Amino acid sequence: MQISSMPLGYNHPAILGAVANSDNHKIIANRPALGSFPGRDWPKRLKNVLLRKGVAAPGLTQITTMMCGSCSNENAFKNIFIWYADKKRHGAPFTREEMESCMINQSPGSPRYSILSFKGAFHGRTLGSLSTTHSKYIHKIDVPAFDWPIASFPEYKYPLEENVRENKKEDERCLAEIEDLIVKYDKEKNIPVAGIIIEPIQSEGGDHHASPEFFQELRKVSSKHGAALLIDEVQTGGGPTGKMWCHEHFNLESPPDVVTFSKKMQLGGYYHTPDLKPKQSYRVYNTWMGDPSKLILLEAIVNTIEKENLLNQVVRVGDYTLGKLKDLQKEVSGKINSVRGRGTFIAFDCTTPASRDEVISKLHAKGIQAGGCGVQAVRLRPALTFNEYHADIFLDALRSILKE
Amino acid sequence: MQISSMPLGYNHPAILGAVANSDNHKIIANRPALGSFPGRDWPKRLKNVLLRKGVAAPGLTQITTMMCGSCSNENAFKNIFIWYADKKRHGAPFTREEMESCMINQSPGSPRYSILSFKGAFHGRTLGSLSTTHSKYIHKIDVPAFDWPIASFPEYKYPLEENVRENKKEDERCLAEIEDLIVKYDKEKNIPVAGIIIEPIQSEGGDHHASPEFFQELRKVSSKHGAALLIDEVQTGGGPTGKMWCHEHFNLESPPDVVTFSKKMQLGGYYHTPDLKPKQSYRVYNTWMGDPSKLILLEAIVNTIEKENLLNQVVRVGDYTLGKLKDLQKEVSGKINSVRGRGTFIAFDCTTPASRDEVISKLHAKGIQAGGCGVQAVRLRPALTFNEYHADIFLDALRSILKE
Incomplete structure (x- = not known):
């Protein structure tokens, strides 16, 4: 965005x-x-x-x-x-x-x-x-x-x-x-x-x-x-x-x-x-x-x-995405950590700067633009119109990358 | 402008x-x-x-x-x-x-x-x-x-x-x-x-x-x-x-x-x-x-x-305006000085900050927006489309103010 x-x-x-x-x-x-x-x-x-x-x-x-x-x-x-x-x-x-x-x-x-x-x-x-x-x-x-x-x-x-x-x-x-x-x-x-x-x-x-x-x-x-x-x-x-x-x-x-x-x-x-x-x-x-x-x-x-009550949507979709990311954090134990966020302003850490860059690059290859911030964080900065459907596309792609 | x-x-x-x-x-x-x-x-x-x-x-x-x-x-x-x-x-x-x-x-x-x-x-x-x-x-x-x-x-x-x-x-x-x-x-x-x-x-x-x-x-x-x-x-x-x-x-x-x-x-x-x-x-x-x-x-x-060859027009109209302003400087001797400029980027000095502000305010009352710069200068910053017709309106107004 x-x-x-x-x-x-x-x-x-x-x-x-x-x-x-x-x-x-x-x-x-x-x-x-x-x-x-x-x-x-x-x-x-x-x-x-x-x-x-x-x-x-x-x-x-x-x-x-x-x-x-x-x-x-x-x-x-x-x-x-x-x-x-x-x-x-x-x-x-x-x-x-x-x-x-x-x-x-x-x-x-x-x-x-x-x-x-x-x-x-x-x-x-x-x-x-x-x-x-x-x-x-x-x-x-x-x-x-x-x-x-x-x-x-x-x-x-x-x-x-x-x-x-x-x-x-x-x-x-x-x-x-x-x-x-x-x-x-x-x-x-x-x-x-x-x-x-x-x-x-x-x-x-x-x-x-x-x-x-x-x-x-x-x-x-x-x-x-x-x-x-x-x-x-x-x-x-x-x-x-x-x-x-x-x-x-x-x-x-x-x-x-x-x-x-x-x-x-x-x-x-x-x-x-x-x-x-x-x-x-x-x-x-x-x-x-x-x-x-x-x-x-x-x-x-x-x-x-x-x-369109977009602030309410951000809260709802943010909670949904954050919850799913926390589940994923457990599922792929050790590969990502420190899942955190307010609304859809969400981030998580990878274990090294190199693994972070790899995650971003593989997301990109799947058509998803994500950004890095800090030393080894991936940050999500979707539009306010982001909804559960979009979140699922992202989560599925991230899961398959982390499981590879 | x-x-x-x-x-x-x-x-x-x-x-x-x-x-x-x-x-x-x-x-x-x-x-x-x-x-x-x-x-x-x-x-x-x-x-x-x-x-x-x-x-x-x-x-x-x-x-x-x-x-x-x-x-x-x-x-x-x-x-x-x-x-x-x-x-x-x-x-x-x-x-x-x-x-x-x-x-x-x-x-x-x-x-x-x-x-x-x-x-x-x-x-x-x-x-x-x-x-x-x-x-x-x-x-x-x-x-x-x-x-x-x-x-x-x-x-x-x-x-x-x-x-x-x-x-x-x-x-x-x-x-x-x-x-x-x-x-x-x-x-x-x-x-x-x-x-x-x-x-x-x-x-x-x-x-x-x-x-x-x-x-x-x-x-x-x-x-x-x-x-x-x-x-x-x-x-x-x-x-x-x-x-x-x-x-x-x-x-x-x-x-x-x-x-x-x-x-x-x-x-x-x-x-x-x-x-x-x-x-x-x-x-x-x-x-x-x-x-x-x-x-x-x-x-x-x-x-x-x-x-529209506007740079040529700026040179022509600038020379015209500068020449007329230099004539006016002589005509109202002592009331304005240091007429200077390139193209229509022209300025002149009044004798005091107060007389400068007065000139600007009287121009304004006649429907002409001019600006001050420095201590006691009036600056002209017209659009590139400024022509002799506009210059004459300005020069006539300025002359009548300075002669008052």
Whole structure:
């Protein structure tokens, strides 16, 4: 599904219909600079689509549209830095020294603030977002990076139900490390942590899950230290976990400060709290600030998700597929392990990177496109329209490969 | 023109026709992940549109597509860093230390390389490109930046023909400063300059021009010090200076190593030399790597530019407008100055920021959308279809405002 970016598969009639509708052709032909010259109906379109109840990330009322996942994270970082700096100067106006020093990339105008990220994370590949990406060396080598703190993401033992105590300890270890890093970077390195970025499921890094309790505590740690919590839903957002946003599974005490998205949402962007809205214009800005032609596609998509109850289908088919995969894990004992997932956002590990690549290549020969992630995981990223019939085709093919 | 991003104005029949053509609807509806799953005809489409003779930047055979101007510059930086690092290690494989240190943002894997940029420059707003942007403090304040060198861009006295000697000296001053900075950052700060980024006309910063001789020497300085030369044509590219790429006016001894684009080209991207192509896969990569639906629009645009000889029209109408503006500059002596431009990419200065804002606001009241840039400049960024009739409407309105 084009790296998890097609929510309804190919040639869905709702999307083709939106593109064929001549009312939409002028929107596709005349791309505006949304930051300065939005079309008259742009606010209404945002309300009806991205801010619609059931689509918007719960509790977040503000939306900023962008182009792709990397630039959504980069601009969300900027929103966080601007908010953090305003807190630090207690709302006072910029000093002359700040205004002048930033023009030559020096502090205090260009401050040494940081974003804390996690080992194994993937948040994009432009220079800011790449400084928070730590999934594969080939993404990062030879490219300059900011000296920002990197904490451990929980590494659980599977099956979860047999390793409850150990995995709870792992949560505690990681949370303690996060707090230590925040204090160390602030006090020792003079690089305060303005925000924390985390995926609700580390996707590119290997489909690493963390518990709702971990995320609940992370929300508290983040607030306690005055750092914004950014949940990166670029790969998990838009329905594949059975909720519109994966972090809805976590029952956080209060919403994250920022939720970024792209891929299945067709355009990039982020939801955020009113606090994070800059007080001055032109601070988070670029020529296009998104693309109304993508909102046309997204409107058809979210209408279809609602009309066809696709989130319920994802839960049902996800449970079915996960259950069958767990059965298969026992059946082929030792050949695959750590079957895990939410909705149809499912993965399992092979025993070596080579055996993983072999499984993917043999699936491919049978007409099934699957992807690898992390060191030796196979990940499933079907469209939301994936059903039991499709699951059975996949499961039969996988069984016969593993039994060979 | 939506911040110089609409080459043919609104609702051009060629663009509307391309969008209405049902052959194109599946391309708009099914956006691929171009880096891994390009459509069968994607290479042909790239050859026919972006790499077409008369469209491609002369001498550059390689194309990488992206989403917007910022991410084009960011990814071009990465290409430059990768090329530079490979030169430094004489083509040897990565060391274990490099592979491990880059995962935690530390050298040698995350090296302290830099991109040299210029005072007054604008290259985008994500964290890497923002480190090379120096046009207005509000773009930069409170956002961390890399410590990269910043050189003076020539500041000329106008009219040029009366200040030849002085302006030549200014070129020499800036070129000497560039060489000094390259040496200083390498030897004293241990932050080698891997590349130089420059606009052929500093646009957002105030429509600052530099001479062809300056750019010719810059090309030599860049090669001499082993740094790649990146010409950022995001605002100047696509025809407004009367050539497809503004740097074609400069008669460089050899082509720049990279030319980035966006805006009028509908999608982002860059042309580059074969040397800059990374030897390994997945180093410059992201989910979408551009957008075929934008190439549909661009194809209609470049066909129209050819068929209607629009580059010739830009030269003719640009000369006409520039001549009339120079006459007007004399006529209203002292009220505007430094009339300058190439093609219809024209600007003039007012005497104060306030008088500039007043001119723009009064033009607006007469139904004319003009933009400000730099401290007190008014910039013209019409579509390529702008003709003498439109120029006269603008010139009459401006004359009556300046005479009031």
